[in-house]
Amino acid sequence: MLNQMKEETIMNNLKNFTKGFFRENPVFILLLGLCPTLGVTTSAINGLAMGLATTFVLIGSNVVIALIKGLIPDKVRIPSFIVVIASFVTIIDLVMSAYVPALYESLGLFIPLIVVNCIVLGRAEAFASKNTVFSSLIDGLGMGLGFAFALTLLGGLREILGSIAIFNWKIFEGIARLINPATDYTQPDGILVFVLAPGAFFGLAYLIVLMKKISK
Amino acid sequence: MEYILIIIGAIFVNNIVLAQFLGICPFLGVSGKVKTAVGMGGAVLFVMTLATIVTWLIYTYILSKFGIEYMRTIAFILVIASLVQMVEIILKKISPSLYQALGVFLPLITTNCAILGVAILVIDKDFNLTYSVVYAVGTALGFLLALVIFAGLREHIEKLPIPKAMQGIPAALVMAGILALAFMGFSGLV
Amino acid sequence: MDIILNTLITLSALGVVLAVILFVVAQKFKVIEDPKIDEVEACTPGANCGGCGLPGCRGFAEACVKAETLEGLYCPAGGNEVMKEIADVLGLTAEEKEPQIAVVRCNGSHDKRRKTTTYDSALSCAVSATLFGGDTDCQYGCLGLGDCVEVCTFDAIYIDEESGLPIVDEDKCTACGACVTACPKDIIELRNKGKKSRRIYVSCVNHDKGAPAKRACDSACIACNKCVKACPFDAIVVENFCAYIDYEKCKLCRKCVEVCPTGAILELNFPPRKVKVENTETSEIEN
Amino acid sequence: MAINKLTVSMSPHDYGKYSVKKIMSGVVLAMIPALLVSVYYFGFDAIRVNLIAIASCVFFEWLFQKIFIKGKLTINDGSAVVTGMLLAFNVPSNLPWWIIVIGALVAIGIAKMTFGGLGNNPFNPALVGRVFLLISFPVQMTSWPKVSVLNFAMTDAQTGATPLAIVKEGLKNGESYSSIMNSMPHEYVDMLMGNIGGSLGEISAVALILGGLFMLFRKIITWHIPVSIIGTVAIFTAILYGINPETYASPVFHLLTGGLMLGAIFMATDMVTSPMTGKGMLVYGVGIGVITVLIRVWGAYPEGVSFAILIMNAVVPLINNWLKPKRFGETIKK
Amino acid sequence: MLKTFPKGGVHPKENKFSAGKPIETIELPKQVSIPIAQHIGAPAEAVVKKGDQVKVGQLIAKSGGFVSTNIHSSVSGTVLKIDNVLDTSGYKKTCIIIDVEGDEWLDSIDKSTELNTNIDISVDEIRNKVLDSGIVGLGGATFPTHVKLSVPLGKTCEYLIINAVECEPYLTADHQLMLEKADEIMVGSQLMQKAIGANKILIGIENNKPDAIKIMSEVAKKYENIEVSPLKVMYPQGGEKQLIKALINREVPSGGLPINVGCVVQNVGTAFAIYEAVQKNKPLFERVVTVTGTSLSKPCNILTRIGTSTIELIEAAGGLPEDTGKVVSGGPMMGKALSAITVPVTKGTSGVLIIPAKKSSRPKTYNCIRCGRCMNVCPMGLEPYKLKNMCVVKMHEELQAERILDCIECGSCAYTCPAGIPLLDYIRLGKANLNKILRSKKS
Amino acid sequence: MAKKESTFLNMTLTLFIITAVAAVALGYVYNITKEPIQKAKDKKLKTAINIVVPGADKGTIEIETVKIEGKDLFIYTVSIDDKIIGTAINSFSNNGFGGLVRVMVGFDENGKIIDSDVLEHKETPGLGDKSSKSVSNWNEQFKKMDISIMKDKTLKVSKDGGEVDAITAATITSRAYCDAIQRAWTVYVETIDDNSQQKETTETEIIEENTLETKTVDIVEPNEGGNDNE
């Protein structure tokens, strides 16, 4: 009996965890948090970093909010949540600028803007304020990783098309080096649009189409 | 002249939506109809200007004074969130007609990252108060322009037989992409 | 340490000040919308088919949340399952409905209904219906231009190339009724799905007298009354030169099917009969 | 008795003489003079670029129709050919084939078929393709081969800049307009006839105007758009030139160089992406003219017609909403 | 410069083959089917039953309401049955079917042909006679004329406009009528003028009928206050709103009637029918029909009894050509394609047009290329391409705001569209749907 | 979950407590990260200088700020054991394709360029960004350039009759780069020449190698203006 219940919660948690990737992917399906999605995804690594930073905030705020949900009067719920979220954002902001300054710089303005990312507040409202700490954590992790997944995918796509590279590894040049380490081959530029603003829109548009097809 | 250049730059060259990627959610969300787009744009213009002034003052006279600049994110968002609320209440009292026009959009603005983004940008750019206000107005006008143009486009294609897979957001994003491409023509203007 | 102190003072002051302000404006802090609406909306299929008669799934969710009982509120697309979920969310009880399905009451496939004219206008049943009775001599039958197909959000209905008639996909149709309203000829009807999806119905709606009806279409109902006499349960009436089987009364005995001289009565999903029957061909169309 | 089954259709039962196919083939015809000029000056390369562009546009049109719009195929309406030709007209004649193919893919795939094909695209496909290429491959897209009469040998032609680029660079370096023009290797006559560097279809103003007149005559286009664009550019640049003839180029120069004629006559007039009413067309044309001059004079790019047209394309729905035809019976209030 | 309406319009090839052909009569048919609904408004109610003997001009169906009118027998004989018969609408409708026996007219009808210009008769009497005789507008809409002759309270009518435009290609019935019955038309017009109290009669004739203009102008001199205006040839000048605009430069407001600008518009045929009804006591049971077509050997104008099968008219015009693809009741722009050539001629049948198979199918359709041609030719200043799209996606409120109900269904838009889009098909559908919605809102 | 009743007191109190807790927590984190942030900044600066003046990371750096055309220009004098090994100048040009371009130029004691690199720019990726070392080796050509020999000339790209090969299709950026170097050199010459102090020097500070770890020296941050995004 007990076992079964446990199993059920595990299954539930697993569902909470995986839904963020496809069925309820914040970017492709829910269309939330599009600014960082478009703004920072000039490369896969940027996308991944942004995604992970958001994940951190999501987990943190979800957990804390799930912890204190019973103590907060209804009418100051939102401001309280915002404070919690903003605190985590500030933490990640400080930490990143201290330990990964280069990455921090390339993400720029978008780190503080995690505060207004609708996913974070949305999750706090819709999930964490109603569920247990543990499942909120799982939910935050799932959603966050789903977000990171989307950003990495888009970043990867733009990087491949725009600079013919993936995770900063230049594909043509890399292959040429693998074959002949001494080569002085420099690869041509990619399709520049994809590292610029329009490319972000195009990339996301067609990824959404693709994702809808896949998740069907 | 300088102010005009800031405004032109903010509207065309570094359009907040098409070049800086801020405020995309409302850009996609509230651009179904030209009428609502104008309403939202107006609300953003109003709140963005106000929020920029208030946050600039708070930053310069409180955070900076105490040496706690790092608290700006948390302070700004708190201020913006309550500002929006206050605006809503006050508007309702003093100008019901304006409230009717803007009211529904106000709550959406709290989570519009363009507002917070501009508040932070003017700090980053070390603008003084006048510059900041001009910049905020220009940016908001840019948002309004992009939103209205885009709403026109979306109203137009809504009536057309777009392939099923592309309907809605994907087609809108492609149009936004082409629009961004076209707006690149303005680069170097300022 | 003074940094922490400064932070503490500033932020707390900010917090308190805002709280005071917020108390004043407390009522209005967030979009006042019952979060239950979202929850209920999440339960709905999200197809926005309008089958419930309300503007989209969100409209339905709002109505559910507002309503005190779920009576009269039914999501045909989601069926009883969804209604149960919604009821659970709202702590109410859901109405159970017998599952229904759309049936197309026209048997006039290309080979049974000869074309007398060529239609050459916009490919829409509604347009065609404003122009004339149809490109066959039957002015009641299906026009075959697929307005019903167009409106179905579930891809549950398609035009069969060979017969030129719409066919409802049993598994996909949710009985939302969109096609029923779309058909300008009022051919489509929602009927109880029946046990094991077995159904019997008169697949014809023509109101011509027997002779012209038969001339126009081989499997028209000619109002011969044979089925009325054959039905042991009084489930069949003939009105305006056309028979109609009441699905509440019909017990699926299939006697009427056997006696119908034109094969206008269709039976669906029955096991094959042991005894030989003449007009099996009619059931073949749908299967 | 009737031998045939009677056809039943709604009125009207008679039809006018225009068809999409005829209109499109009319545009192709109108482009022939400009094409001939480009062949004259760029040789075999002009043909090569045109063929590749047209073939790939038609191919992608076919492909995307297969994917997106199952069922009826309408590639034979000729619009893909027009798009292909105009794309070719808008690129340098020495562009590598794969870049042309990418341009065609963008023009047809992204700008046109995404929206459901002919007539649904809010933006001019050929221009989307061109601007996409310009921004993606600025090196290749801005190396203009020098013109050389009837050069059919496939030698690597020398590259030179367009008059607009020469003037822009010169002005930016602080030279005066008159001194730039003095050292400019081209005369106005060259610009009129096409003896200048540039995209392969934009060089000859005369050939383009000829095509425009043909289209006007055949009622494919109306005068509103070309006249308002050209007029606006002329007036705007004349004012600037009047203010300071040393830092601003003359209106004649602006009219004859770059893609202005090509844009005003062939690209801004694309009915799919331009306003419906005459008044709307005038607003649209003035908008294009103003933006073109803004970009040419103060922007980073030497040429702004493509961008201007695309930007005004985006405004077309608003213009259409705003400037509607006058309704019958509107004057008297009920 | 000849007058015309300022905005829109097209000029299709005129093809008036039957112009100048005198009005002929043909052999009586063996059987006629007379629909009880030949007019706008409520159908008439049959007052005869199977087996009844009827005479020519005898009332066989009584007006079924205010906007409705009487139907008379066009032949003498026995009522065979009352049954559903396929008619111009494409549907089977109730018809009174009469077997023809001889040609016995009611005694009250004055069969003489001499002109009676005496219009010393009261207004009420005119209206009653018009109603009794079952007169409807013969210009196409078949609107019961007695309704139009009753000017609503509070409105005054300055002009009676006689619509002799006949802007439809091919058709020549009105043209021929003017050539042969100019005087009768004038008297009929004066009767109407009297009924509505108009000061002046304007007759608008398109410039492609110079002979009619000449005769009518000449005859008009004999009467007071009648003016004949030649007009530039432009379809759809015959539409009453366009005609009013062309003649007196007034615009009927959206949703309004001509009476809102002080006009009543009547067709020449109607004027002649009123003459016959009032002066000769002759109900409306026959009319002039143009039978025409490029492939027809003898295009002609025929005076035919209502209820005659279309095929008999075609036989009289030289028989149905082998390659016939489409038979249209009316002109090519507004006429209705028939689904069978057996349908009976009604009061509204102004012509029968035979179209060869080659020309009978519509042009290939492409997507709309937004060329704006439809908009430029729309005489009502509408945007047909937009209306069509909105009709397809069922945006009914927007359709109303875009004034779809103003569309006069002239077909200029569909005629001119280079993409071959059946614009009018969808616009009609949208209008019908919108009207349905509006009606249900009202109730 | 039952909703908590909202009263004035508990609302204020809750917000107060939450903000207080947040403030303390953040202050704590701030204190922890303060040093690493400072260090990261210093390191960034040092790395940047080190590229153009090798050995800077082991030396002491003296910073001087000069205002030209409303923009700050920084002069870093690098010395090891009081021996000046070179001067790095954070110079700029407004004429880039995307506007401002900042270039760090290192001069040896003879006024020869040791090396140079772009610090900050808004040029187009794939074009103008080739001026950056991390993207291409285009700016290698400035290495060891003896700019002093052109006392009366300005540095120009070959297209304008100069000696610098422009980046393909990015002449504008190349010109801006030359412009920045030219400016750096002018400033360098002026600061070397003690007499010519017309330029208003705003501040001078010293970062010393050993003290860096402990002392919090307020470096004027070179990266003002911020990199908006992309």
Ligand SMILES: Cc1cc2nc3c(=O)[nH]c(=O)nc-3n(C[C@H](O)[C@H](O)[C@H](O)COP(=O)(O)O)c2cc1C
């Ligand atoms: C619904 C309807 C109501 C009308 N009511 C009147 C009326 O009250 N008085 C009148 O003089 N004409 C009336 N008319 C006649 C119109 O003015 C017009 O003459 C008739 O519809 C035929 O015109 P058409 O062939 O241009 O459509 C009415 C027409 C319709 C369709």
Ligand SMILES: Cc1cc2nc3c(=O)[nH]c(=O)nc-3n(C[C@H](O)[C@H](O)[C@H](O)COP(=O)(O)O)c2cc1C
């Ligand atoms: C597009 C269009 C064209 C018309 N053309 C004619 C015409 O050529 N001659 C005519 O008598 N009526 C024509 N009508 C009908 C007139 O609008 C109007 O109904 C008629 O003149 C009224 O007279 P009636 O009631 O006597 O028929 C046309 C109507 C429309 C909508």
Ligand SMILES: Cc1cc2nc3c(=O)[nH]c(=O)nc-3n(C[C@H](O)[C@H](O)[C@H](O)COP(=O)(O)O)c2cc1C
């Ligand atoms: C999208 C785009 C971006 C460009 N970016 C730069 C740039 O960052 N730096 C630059 O010098 N030129 C840039 N250019 C090119 C300039 O417009 C100009 O053509 C070029 O600098 C002239 O150089 P050339 O003389 O080598 O042809 C860009 C061009 C395009 C189309």
Ligand SMILES: Cc1cc2nc3c(=O)[nH]c(=O)nc-3n(C[C@H](O)[C@H](O)[C@H](O)CO)c2cc1C
């Ligand atoms: C006058 C005229 C101008 C045209 N101009 C263009 C053009 O600039 N670019 C293009 O892709 N297609 C052009 N077309 C072809 C066609 O309209 C275009 O491909 C549509 O935009 C595709 O939907 C033109 C067609 C016409 C009739």
Ligand code: SF4
């Ligand atoms: S077939 Fe008809 S009832 Fe069934 S789902 Fe489709 S539209 Fe609804």
Ligand code: SF4
């Ligand atoms: S069932 Fe009705 S809607 Fe469907 S194709 Fe037949 S006529 Fe059209």
Ligand code: SF4
């Ligand atoms: S919309 Fe109506 S009125 Fe206008 S042209 Fe078309 S059919 Fe005629």
Ligand code: SF4
């Ligand atoms: S005429 Fe045809 S193609 Fe042209 S705008 Fe109208 S509907 Fe579109």
Ligand code: FES
């Ligand atoms: S993420 Fe920027 S507005 Fe939503």
